[in-house]
Amino acid sequence: MHTLVDRSLIVVGTDGSTTALGAVRWAAGEAAARQVPLRIVHVAPPHDPDPMFGAPDPERDFGGDVLLDASAAALETARDCVIAPQYRRGDVRSVLRREASDSGLLVLGSVGRDRLGSLLLGWTATELAVTAPCSVVFVTSHPDVTAPTASVVSRVRPVLAVLGGAEDTWGEWDMIVAAAVREARLRCTTVLLASSADPHGGRTGPDLSERIAQWHEEGPDVRIDSVSRRRNLPEFALSLSHAARLVVVGPPEHDRVHPLGTMGRTVHTLLHSSGRPVMIVRNSPIGEPRSAADASPSSLSAGHTD
Structure with missing residues (x-):
């Protein structure tokens, strides 16, 4: 991760x-x-600067x-x-x-x-x-946006990690999940992964379940669940976000769509409609190319994990 x-x-x-x-x-x-x-x-x-010394500002x-x-x-x-x-x-x-x-x-x-x-x-x-x-x-100004807490309410409301983008790579998904796990740990809650990937191996290539198992091994104290829908990830993520504590997404420039320009479809939908805090994760300089090796791990397979 x-x-x-x-x-x-x-x-x-x-x-x-x-x-x-x-x-x-x-x-x-x-x-x-x-x-x-x-x-x-x-x-x-x-x-x-005002030329008069001591003038009101x-x-x-x-x-x-x-x-x-x-x-x-x-x-x-x-x-x-x-x-x-x-x-x-x-x-x-x-x-x-x-x-x-x-x-x-x-x-x-x-x-x-x-x-x-x-x-x-x-x-x-x-x-x-x-x-x-x-x-x-x-x-947003929604009332439920204050401090992370270990209350009973926070335990039943997950951190939602949205695994999307026009050029999905495992490297970027690793980054998103790492952030979501950390935020879930702070809130004593779970992580819910939302994606448009085929759980039996789709356009991202390898299956998903072994990657989820790997993420769980690296953060065994945080439960990770996964749901997927083949189409319309922005609306799917939006529907899930209403029950989430926090939404974590990748860089919006990786999810461009006309006429939104550089604001990605998923990010745009969540920012304008979810009412939940939305975290846009990045851990590398702007414009730095993602490694091609991250896109094709050699030993992964799919499914959901508890």
Whole structure:
């Protein structure tokens, strides 16, 4: 199974909106569970410095208030969370990419069906989903998006790992499952794999059951189940996501479709309609080719596992 880069920081962006505060609370729970610091970033529009020394700066005052509110929300969720508020100026996409360059996870408020969160609009969300230097989680304002917990409810709601993409490879699926297992372990729950692969050997080549058995051997403390549907993976994943704690998917640029451009079909459907946090996993630089060897392991076979 792929070993994910485990950087010692989580970054969350906020603009003061309700959706962004929901993302801050979710990120604080993640930071506390992982025992890593949380960097809360507010990005103000760029402008030339005021030539008058001591002149009022409403944007900085607003940004300070936003960061105070976000810090309070984070501490309400996780009192032991170590917080580092950061006020920045510039293009929000460029700044957040730069701030996330040394992190293991970037967390952002997401868009919903027929609604646009004020943090991310249009191509901003799409670009960060594709170009962020680390894994990204988009969090909706749904009430059930707070800290990972070992409650009875979390045990019966799995982490959903969606194994899709236009060019499926075992290497990418290893990466997705590794992330899903880690997230399930944090939440004391199980992993449910959703794919469009033929359980008896389909377009991905080898069967699936032995690969699942291998994943389970590498994380024996986390139960892994699998379901598949030959067609319409986005809608299938969406139907399963409503009962999931978290949804884990691969890089959206591997699942392109016109006219969505670089936003993949599955990612686009989940971000706009599921109401659950969606984690887009990547552990290699943007544009780095996936190994051809990952696509054809020599000793795999198919089926489901408990």
